[in-house]
Amino acid sequence: MKKNPNHHFATQTRRALKEQASNWSKNLSLPETHALTKRLSETEPPEKEFRLGVIHTYTSDLLDPWLHFHAVTQGINLKTYHAPYGLNLMESQKDSGLYAHAPDMILFMLTLDDIHPEFSNPDSGLHLHQEDDLFQDAVKRVLEILAMFRANTSARIVLTLLPPIMPPALGIYDAQSRHSENLWRTSLKKQLAGALNNAFESTLFFDMDQILADIGRFHFFDFRFWYASRFPFTPLAANEFARRLVNLMAISVYPRAKVIALDADNTLWGGIIGEDGINGIALGPEYPGNTYVAFQRRLLDLQKRGFILALCSKNNTEDVHEILDNHPHQILRRHHFAAERINWLPKVDNLVALSDELNLGLEAFIFVDDSSHECDIIRSRLPQIEVIQTPSKPIDIPMCLEQVARLEILSLTEEDALKTQLYAQEKQRKQFRQNASALGGDLNSYLASLKMKMRIEIDSRKNIARLAQLTQKTNQFNVTTRRYSEQQILDFTESNQWTVSSFTLSDIFGNSGIVGLALFHKLTDKAIDIDNFLMSCRVIGRSAESAFLYAMLDYFARMGITQITATYIPTQKNNLVADFFNRHGFTPENETGHYKRNLSASPLDRNLFPPIEIEIENTGA
Amino acid sequence: MSVLEQVIHVVAETLNVSPSTITRESTAENTNGWDSLAHVNLMIAIEQTFDIALDVEDFAKLNSIQSITKFIEKMQPDQA
Structure with missing residues (x-):
């Protein structure tokens, strides 16, 4: 019998398994996968449920053991439904098995042949001049199919195409x-992914070629x-596909990660700056x-994905700054970090302080450190923080x-890419304010000196992803904490009964991007209700x-509205907005x-x- | 564990049933859940557990506890 290198995983906790998943899950045999899934479901029953529906034109059911295994290690109780084989449009209807399953995500596992008959024509010999028409036609067909499903569900739609089984027709050439x-x-x-993005909210083109x-x-x-049962995957591929798919589920059921808090010594460079000095640490072109x-x-x-970086290091501040400012091979300079705590205090205290300074909850933090001692302390004292x-x-x-699921993203807005820069502006602003109050100025004159301009957009469809993201991510300045999907926000912008209003704020230090959102629900010609009001x-x-x-x-008063109602849901x-109204x-x-x-x-x-200074643009009217 | 016991264990684990429901006489035909789809996963599980490589031609023949056991004993004479 095969020697089992994974024997010691038989008794590990879910957390330990999850943190090490990359190293060993690919070596697990199918029976071991089954056994581990069973044990974890019993010893640490998953708290989150996630429902997956699969539409497939090749065998997908056999992925279940790997899907369930990765789901359990992420603390997810996964329910799968595999539609009958084929791209069956009946499944998009309200009496279908898929609809009855009430999926959170619908995964389309298709091959190129399914999206256009010409792709399966062995005689077609694709030529460049035909490509454009054929692609447009193929993209149109996909959008038509997905629209039928979208009409009856707001589940996230994930489309993936099986990579080509044969190498290119022309081989090496x-x-x-x-x-x-x-x-x-x-x-x-590229055309498919772009079209999906523009046509529907909450869709993702999952590029299986990356796994290939x-x-x-x-x-x-x-x-x-493949040839005997139309199941394409090796166990290795099945495991890897399942792992990535479950990562997508994990990021939608867990709080979003926003901050990567990094240790310095033996994490950003090899060695210890306080002992080895700027010339002694391992950082540069050699191994x-x-x-x-x-x-x-x-x-x-x-x-660039939108995570902000913070430093959390036990060191003398000047030693670390010396590297950040002067080491020729250091990539991350001081301006790359939105905040830092470099001192000899316990890291628990420093992480709490970083959370306060950045105004981001501890559950938004991922802590990265080489020391098992520091990691263990954070795990036990601040269990909200994911520790790597x-x-x-x-x-x-x-x-x-x-392999960290929560570092994957499902959308990317301009604000995400500029996040750290925005936090850096905020640092400058605070400094400016301190200087102003040191000079005896009051709050109003400080505010006036910022020369702020607010630009309000009403029912704009340009930034749906960012608006949905705001409802999902904002916790503190949020009067009702009602979360909405991109599809729901889009529906609101198109409805006469709703007004979606958002703002950007700029001042002498820069532009904040979209940082505030309010949703108004029209009750009568004279009355509206504030469904939500939130601000970053x-x-x-x-x-x-x-x-x-x-x-x-x-704005509403000018439209003849006199009655405004509002709700605060604690x-x-x-608590910050308890007395807002x-x-x-x-x-x-x-x-x-x-x-x-x-x-x-x-x-x-x-x-x-x-x-x-306020400027209002009503783009939806 | 004898090869027979190991095979019963692997089949039970793959079909997600209790090992006590699988016997030397179990076949794809008389066992609930041992359908053509589960058979693919069973082939994977057998290859991984016994560290052997199967030919696609073998898949259809390995449709009972007895045939699987005999096949493995032949591939691994030292364990018979």
Whole structure:
């Protein structure tokens, strides 16, 4: 019998298994996978449920053991439904098995042949001049099919195409040819993904070719199962596909990660700065220093995905700054970090302080450190924080964050890519304010000196992803904490009964991007209800909330609306806005948390408007 | 564990049933859940557990506890 290298995983906890999943899950045999799934479901029953529906034109049911296994390690109780084989449009109807399953995600596992008959025509010999028409036609067909499903569900739709089983028709010469198969496949994928993005909210093109590239065609396809049972995957590919798919589920059921808090010594470079000095640490073009350079580059990639970087190091501040400012091979400079705590205090205290400074909850933090001691303390004292211990061998460092589910993203807005820059502006603003108050200035003159401009957009469809993201991510300045999907926000912008209003704020330091959102529900011609009113923590303390609310009340008053109702729903985190409506001229109703304001009885007083220049654009009208 | 016991264990684990319901006489035909789809996963499980490679031609023949056991004993004479 085969020696079992994974024997010691038989008793590990879910957390330990999850953190090490990249190293061992690929070596698990199917019976071991079954056994581990069973044990974990019993010892640590998953708290989150997730329902997956699969539409497939090749065998997908056999993925279940791997899907369930990865789901359980992520703490997800996964329910799968595999539709009858084929791209069956009946499944899009309300009496279908898929609809009855009420999926959170619908996965379309298709082959190229399914999306256009011409792709399966062995005689077609694709030519460049035909490509454009054919692709447009194929994209149109896909959109038509997905629209039928979208009509009856707001589940996330994920489309994936099986990679080509055969190497390119022209073999080695492919790249050289004007008819390069690889090239046109890439171009088709790009068009498909772009079209999906524009046509529907909550969709994702899942590029299975990435897995093919990672593990290689020889290790991806099992021809025996493909030709005998139309199941394409080797166990290795099945495991990897399942792992990535479950990652997508994990990011939608868990709080979003926003901050990567990094240790410095033996994490960003090899060695200890306090002992080895700037010339002694491993960081540069040679091994092992180059692995740390590669890791820092990867951290910059993660910053581009919208995660902000913070430093949390036990060191003398000046020692670390010396590296950040002066080491020739250091990639991450001081401006790349939105906040830092470099001192000798316990890291628990420093992480809490970082959370306060950044105005982001601890559950938004991912802590990365090489020390098992520090990692264990954070795990037990701050269980909200996901802890990643960096590997002990430098060679494993560059890839060590690749498997972290919550570092994947499902959408990317302009604000995401600029996040750290925005936090850096905020740092400058705070400094400016401290200087102003040191000179004896009051809050209003400070605000006026910022020369703020607010730009309000009403029912705009340009930034749906960002608006949905705001409802999903904002916890503190959020009066009802009602979360909405991109599809729901889009529906609101198109409805006569709803007004979706958002704002960007700029000042002498820069532009904040979209940081505030309010949803108004029209009750009658004279009355509206504030369904939600929220603002990113980034702009707290600049009276933007008052300016935004007054501007919107003014907007509605001009439309003849006199009755405004509002609700405050308390959560563990939104105490900040408990008296928001009280402070803005609303009167509490008998029922707790309900407020109203009559604009004809108590009209807006312009003297209360903060010193912010406001511009309103109604793009939806 | 004898090869027979190991085979019973693997089949039970793959079909997600209790090992006590699988016997030397169990076949794809008389066992609930041992359908053509589960058979693919069973082939994977047998290859991984016994560290052997199967030909696609073998798949259809390996449709009972007895045939699987005999096949493995032949591939691994030292364990018979």
